[in-house]
Amino acid sequence: MSIRNRLLGALAVVCLLSPPAWAFVDPQHPVDGAVRLPLELVVEPTAPLDAAQLAKASAWTGFKARHGQWEILWNGWTGTPHHALGRGIQVSGPVTNSFDAGRIAEEFLRSETALTKAGEVDLELAAALKGGRIWYANFRQMHQGVEVLNTDMTVRLDESGRVTMFGSEARTDIDLDMRPLLSADTARLRAREGLTFDVNTDETKGGEDLYILPIEHAAGVDYHLVRHVRVSQSSPAHEWETFVDAHDGEIKWRFDRVRHGSVSGHCDIDVKEFSPLDAQVTRSSAHQRVTVGSEVTNSDPNGDYAVGFVSGTETVTMRLEGPWVNVDRFTGADAEYTINVNTDTNPTVDHQWDNATSHFSERMGFYHTNQAHDWIKDIDPNFTDIDYSMPCVVLDTGDECNAFWNGVGITFFAASATCRSIANLPDVVYHEYGHGINDKLYEQAGSPFGLTNGALHEGLADVVATLMQDDPELGQGFFLSTNTGIRNVDNTNTFPFDVAGQVHNDGLIIGGAFWDLRLLVGNATAADLHHFARYGLPQHANLRLAYQEYFIETLVADDDNGDLGDQTPNWASILDAFNQHGIGPSLFLTFAHTGLDDTAATGSPILASATVSSSNALFPVDASSVQLTYSVDGGVDASVPMTDSGSSYDGTIPGQSEGTLISYFLEASATGGAPIFAPSEPNSVRHSFLVGTQTQALLYEMEATSGWSVNDGTDNATTGIWERGDPHQVILNGTTILMTGNDHTPSGTDCWVTGNLPGAVDGQDDVDGGKTTLLSPIFDATGMFRPAIRYYRWYTNNLGGDPGSDVWRVDISNDGGSTWSPVENTTGSSTAWTKIIFQIENVTTPTNNMRMRFIAEDAGGGSLVEAAVDDWELIEFEAATGIGDDPTLPSIYALAQNQPNPFNPVTEIRFALPASGPTRLNVYDLAGRRVATLVDEVRTAGRHTVSWNGTDAAGVAVASGVYVYKLESGDFQQTKRMVLVK
Numbered sequence: 001m002s003i004r005n006r007l008l009g010a011l012a013v014v015c016l017l018s019p020p021a022w023a024f025v026d027p028q029h030p031v032d033g034a035v036r037l038p039l040e041l042v043v044e045p046t047a048p049l050d051a052a053q054l055a056k057a058s059a060w061t062g063f064k065a066r067h068g069q070w071e072i073l074w075n076g077w078t079g080t081p082h083h084a085l086g087r088g089i090q091v092s093g094p095v096t097n098s099f100d101a102g103r104i105a106e107e108f109l110r111s112e113t114a115l116t117k118a119g120e121v122d123l124e125l126a127a128a129l130k131g132g133r134i135w136y137a138n139f140r141q142m143h144q145g146v147e148v149l150n151t152d153m154t155v156r157l158d159e160s161g162r163v164t165m166f167g168s169e170a171r172t173d174i175d176l177d178m179r180p181l182l183s184a185d186t187a188r189l190r191a192r193e194g195l196t197f198d199v200n201t202d203e204t205k206g207g208e209d210l211y212i213l214p215i216e217h218a219a220g221v222d223y224h225l226v227r228h229v230r231v232s233q234s235s236p237a238h239e240w241e242t243f244v245d246a247h248d249g250e251i252k253w254r255f256d257r258v259r260h261g262s263v264s265g266h267c268d269i270d271v272k273e274f275s276p277l278d279a280q281v282t283r284s285s286a287h288q289r290v291t292v293g294s295e296v297t298n299s300d301p302n303g304d305y306a307v308g309f310v311s312g313t314e315t316v317t318m319r320l321e322g323p324w325v326n327v328d329r330f331t332g333a334d335a336e337y338t339i340n341v342n343t344d345t346n347p348t349v350d351h352q353w354d355n356a357t358s359h360f361s362e363r364m365g366f367y368h369t370n371q372a373h374d375w376i377k378d379i380d381p382n383f384t385d386i387d388y389s390m391p392c393v394v395l396d397t398g399d400e401c402n403a404f405w406n407g408v409g410i411t412f413f414a415a416s417a418t419c420r421s422i423a424n425l426p427d428v429v430y431h432e433y434g435h436g437i438n439d440k441l442y443e444q445a446g447s448p449f450g451l452t453n454g455a456l457h458e459g460l461a462d463v464v465a466t467l468m469q470d471d472p473e474l475g476q477g478f479f480l481s482t483n484t485g486i487r488n489v490d491n492t493n494t495f496p497f498d499v500a501g502q503v504h505n506d507g508l509i510i511g512g513a514f515w516d517l518r519l520l521v522g523n524a525t526a527a528d529l530h531h532f533a534r535y536g537l538p539q540h541a542n543l544r545l546a547y548q549e550y551f552i553e554t555l556v557a558d559d560d561n562g563d564l565g566d567q568t569p570n571w572a573s574i575l576d577a578f579n580q581h582g583i584g585p586s587l588f589l590t591f592a593h594t595g596l597d598d599t600a601a602t603g604s605p606i607l608a609s610a611t612v613s614s615s616n617a618l619f620p621v622d623a624s625s626v627q628l629t630y631s632v633d634g635g636v637d638a639s640v641p642m643t644d645s646g647s648s649y650d651g652t653i654p655g656q657s658e659g660t661l662i663s664y665f666l667e668a669s670a671t672g673g674a675p676i677f678a679p680s681e682p683n684s685v686r687h688s689f690l691v692g693t694q695t696q697a698l699l700y701e702m703e704a705t706s707g708w709s710v711n712d713g714t715d716n717a718t719t720g721i722w723e724r725g726d727p728h729q730v731i732l733n734g735t736t737i738l739m740t741g742n743d744h745t746p747s748g749t750d751c752w753v754t755g756n757l758p759g760a761v762d763g764q765d766d767v768d769g770g771k772t773t774l775l776s777p778i779f780d781a782t783g784m785f786r787p788a789i790r791y792y793r794w795y796t797n798n799l800g801g802d803p804g805s806d807v808w809r810v811d812i813s814n815d816g817g818s819t820w821s822p823v824e825n826t827t828g829s830s831t832a833w834t835k836i837i838f839q840i841e842n843v844t845t846p847t848n849n850m851r852m853r854f855i856a857e858d859a860g861g862g863s864l865v866e867a868a869v870d871d872w873e874l875i876e877f878e879a880a881t882g883i884g885d886d887p888t889l890p891s892i893y894a895l896a897q898n899q900p901n902p903f904n905p906v907t908e909i910r911f912a913l914p915a916s917g918p919t920r921l922n923v924y925d926l927a928g929r930r931v932a933t934l935v936d937e938v939r940t941a942g943r944h945t946v947s948w949n950g951t952d953a954a955g956v957a958v959a960s961g962v963y964v965y966k967l968e969s970g971d972f973q974q975t976k977r978m979v980l981v982k
Contacts, residue, residue, distance in 0.1 A: 047076020684828025805860025
């Protein structure tokens, strides 16, 4: 018997194969037993087959010739469509039942074998279900009678019999010895490896069933004959789906089906409907099981029940259980009401659940689990796998401040010193039940292990909870010390910036998209779309691809005529909502650009090139959106378009004078999509380069201490203190790099790093408890033309329990450290060596008593903070002949940095003009308001100097702060900043 059949069989066997346990909050115990597939470990997957070449093949061009303009997302491992969609293809008459839907879908796949390869493999219908107006037919591939896992074979049919979307990942290259060398008993033993296994409380099950597991990687795909084993651990609770190679015994894939979370329960009366902070109300106990003698019935939605064919004295028994939930009180006897009645003389028995007959958490669990079941069945009556008496354990004492779904039922922990009994929170009950919806619908649609992508699991469970209550804040009243919630889907989290490798945090991206969609189209429509999109089984192990899939499936669920090419009723709103979280059309873009190097050429235009492409022809690159934005010496941004040259998009930065610092970023959008950037977070870090002939005045490669020191006298970090050495790589959960294992110097080994404990994992030696400061030696920057500092740093704080909450600070002092001016102040993270360049004059006045400091700090709620610094340089340039006292005429326009800067009360501004003409030099505040006009007349070619005394046009002294001065002459424009300090 296959695993799928067992899942649809007896409840005891369903327990054996239940989906992963997902927590409402991060469990105290890290999930460290997972064995991930290679594509789970990368943000940008690389496939061996090129999509552009596949699109030119005759199979696809012939298909489009027959059926018109269709769009395709290729599977780069099978060379077949992962998803293809377009104008509906009429393949039959109206589809009225699942049998016909499955038959028609399979016939279509096989009829297009040149493209789908479906005729070359053995297909078996997994499920044919109707979701809304669409029939979803999903197939599994079999090879010599063994199911091939993670193979997407699917067709969407509308009611009229048109194919509107299909996908076929037929794997025709399986060359595998199908004779298992490993016994089921040995597989069960091997499945424990890497886990803390207690033979008294834990157990292994299965091992008899064989599967073929494809493992995709950049070079291709490997196939493994595997045995499936379930490893159950009791403390903490885990249900590990484990796939052991049937030839060499190696664990190839293991994931946890326990989905932890927090849930609340209620029964018939005396419940709280929205929050544990509300007053109790009396509500009917719907779906309440009532036993009268040997007759059993359930109350209706109004709480009424009736049992016939009884007479005389009978025992009436009521418990907090029914067809959709069975409440189990962990700490004592379950709530029960029993009474003997004479059915002839006393035919009416009323009962009200209250504190005398039940615990409040029992009632909350019962009532709100039933509410969640009714909500989802109103949306989708055909969703039948959710129709069973779900176990609901309340007042569990095995942990605290949490709850979880284990693939079959939901568990809520008892109250503690810091939090309420978790079953008392209605939205947490809905969240945990949402995990059940996820797994059971995916199983019903043909995925044997439910929904396997953790971030989608958590995010969609959040969507269930927040849409049911129509409130974006989840878990209000969770902790006793505050009435605020745990998470909020009314957020600005975007992909990939807010991805932290933590499923609750990463799920907020899809949760935020659907909350924004709810604001645009209403609760009912958002609920329908979020639910029916699941039927397409979007759950790729790679988060980017999983979000791509869910976005497309949401459009498919919204389609009303079998043609995505003419858009859908809520097309604009779906794109808007998903764009706000970075998972709309631009998620299909690939943006490649190598940062420009320093250039010695002054006055010459500077070319920047990038390649921009889209993997989804439905959302091509918007050529008009590709642009380059740059600033000169920290001045105001200017943008230039980048034009498509055929092989790249090209943009030009105007020629610059000696010693200029250019900072820039690129941006592009897919049609209908939000912009993406290179670098990805330009508000934090931009590409930068210097113009002119450089002289290296000072270099610290950090191979020796060389006067650098740690602790400014106020440091209080307890771990992750700055130290110099060969950095040890630090990895979170075995997959995500926190700290580099190499310094930046090509020929070096050492750098400064925050904590360098050998073998440290999961933030074991990151910055904790406060701040740690790295101080440079004193250095002299006087007598230099346009002195600049360049250094490379590594900084990450976007992982852990409170990602993005801590600030990286870099400051410079011109008085030996008595006062400081900011260079960097950011929460942005980059798990790569990042180049930072700044001009000293743009920050402070150069002196012979300069110093810098680098501060990493743990001041937030638990992010993992790691930092490193290497290759610090002091750079100067050849004196510019364009603005100084050279008697020859300047050859280019140039605007110099004011001197002194900062200043009080007067500063000088020098500029050079290669030709006579009308010239303006204005001063503006940061709001763009003109403060003073220093020049507004025809000036002759040559070098000029003007002064500003810090007053406005009326002669009134202006306030301290940053001001912008702008020179305009002929076609030349340039801005710079200056600082007035009083």
